[in-house]
Amino acid sequence: MTKTLDSRIPEGPVAEKWTNYKAHQRLVNPKNKLKLDVIVVGTGLAGASAAASLGEMGFNVLNFCIQDSPRRAHSIAAQGGINAAKNYQNDGDSVYRLFYDTVKGGDYRAREANVYRLAEVSNDIIDQCVAQGVPFAREYGGMLANRSFGGAQVSRTFYAKGQTGQQLLLGAYSSLSAQIQLVRLSSILVMRWRM
Numbered sequence: 001m002t003k004t005l006d007s008r009i010p011e012g013p014v015a016e017k018w019t020n021y022k023a024h025q026r027l028v029n030p031k032n033k034l035k036l037d038v039i040v041v042g043t044g045l046a047g048a049s050a051a052a053s054l055g056e057m058g059f060n061v062l063n064f065c066i067q068d069s070p071r072r073a074h075s076i077a078a079q080g081g082i083n084a085a086k087n088y089q090n091d092g093d094s095v096y097r098l099f100y101d102t103v104k105g106g107d108y109r110a111r112e113a114n115v116y117r118l119a120e121v122s123n124d125i126i127d128q129c130v131a132q133g134v135p136f137a138r139e140y141g142g143m144l145a146n147r148s149f150g151g152a153q154v155s156r157t158f159y160a161k162g163q164t165g166q167q168l169l170l171g172a173y174s175s176l177s178a179q180i181q182l183v184r185l186s187s188i189l190v191m192r193w194r195m
Contacts, residue, residue, distance in 0.1 A: 009113045015096075018117040033058040043067055043176065045075035045169050049128070052175035061179070078165035080149050081157035082129070084122035088146055093154040095119045101152055126158055132171035136160050 010021040028036065038059045040051040043066045051063045085098040099119040103110050126144070130136065136158050137145040149157035160167040 007111060009111060014099075014112050014116050017113045018120065030058060034060055036060060037062055039064065041065055043173070045165070045172055048169070048172035048176045049132075052132075052172060052179050053128070055179035055183070056175075063176075066176075075169050076165045078168070079162050081147070081159035081164050082126070082168065083149075083152070083156045084126045084158060085119060085156060086123050086126065086144075086146070086158075087154075087156075088143060089155040091154045093156050095122075097154065098122060098156060105151060129168060129171055132175045134160060134167050134171040136167075 010017040012020055036059055038054050038061050040047050040054070040061060040063045043051065043063060047063070047065075051061050055061045083098060083102075085093050085095050087093040095116075096119075099112075099116045102115050102119065103112055106115075126136075130144070137160060139145050144158055146155045146158050148155045149159075158164075
């Protein structure tokens with residue numbers, strides 16, 4: 001008996017899969033967000049960022065396996081930087097080029113629809129990291145510095161002086177901690193209001 005793995009990747013052309021999928025999803029009314037429990041397991045870079053972002057959106061987030069400090073996540077090993085198709089150097093970078101380079105760099109073994117989606121949101125991820133306080137290197141004019149890294153033909157790697165992974169994790173943890181403090185504060189206020 002052979003089992004087939006269903007990755008549930010949406011149908012359609014690679015560049016349109018996730019856009020079409022998002023356009024046809026049901027939305028959550030803002031008044032109903034607190035009625036939904038979102039479970040996040042782990043507080044590595046992905047888990048901490050997801051929990052903090054969902055908390056900021058108003059969802060009730062239940063986070064399991066939280067660490068007291070961001071020391072034991074695999075993301076700390078990402079010292080070279082994080083890629084995004086911002087095209088700051090005006091060297092012809094684009095979402096498609098980032099997608100292609102990432103698929104090629106993974107020896108064509110990646111799920112292309114997911115890699116394309118990653119390339120699409122890469123610019124927003126950098127903006128989110130900056131908002132979370134990640135101290136990316138900057139040019140003299142204040143713009144984020146980026147460089148060519150690995151096999152890329154363009155400058156698209158944003159970095160934090162050899163500590164990118166750790167700084168990304170610290171930024172995500174600080175946002176998560178802020179959300180935890182807001183929840184504690186609001187529960188204290190509710191308890192005082194009921195007294």
